[in-house]
Amino acid sequence: MDVGKVKIVKITEALGADDTGKQRREVIVQFNVGTHGPFNERFAASPFDPVAANTKLAEFARALQQLDSAM
Numbered sequence: 001m002d003v004g005k006v007k008i009v010k011i012t013e014a015l016g017a018d019d020t021g022k023q024r025r026e027v028i029v030q031f032n033v034g035t036h037g038p039f040n041e042r043f044a045a046s047p048f049d050p051v052a053a054n055t056k057l058a059e060f061a062r063a064l065q066q067l068d069s070a071m
Contacts, residue, residue: 006057007032013045029053033061 025045
């Protein structure tokens with residue numbers, strides 16, 4: 001498996017729902033990890049924390065790497 005760096009492909013906004021079912025604005029980040037993807041991750045639009053978003057995408061990439069090494 002070729003798992004490399006995270007590359008953001010597209011960022012959009014949409015209506016979504018929180019854990020209680022209430023509507024909220026979301027930022028949808030579409031990204032690739034190496035040659036794999038695209039994947040989508042949703043974040044609350046307000047307040048949007050780009051550092052937390054980047055951290056979550058990097059954690060996803062590390063999880064793919066661990067999956068590869070377990071095979």
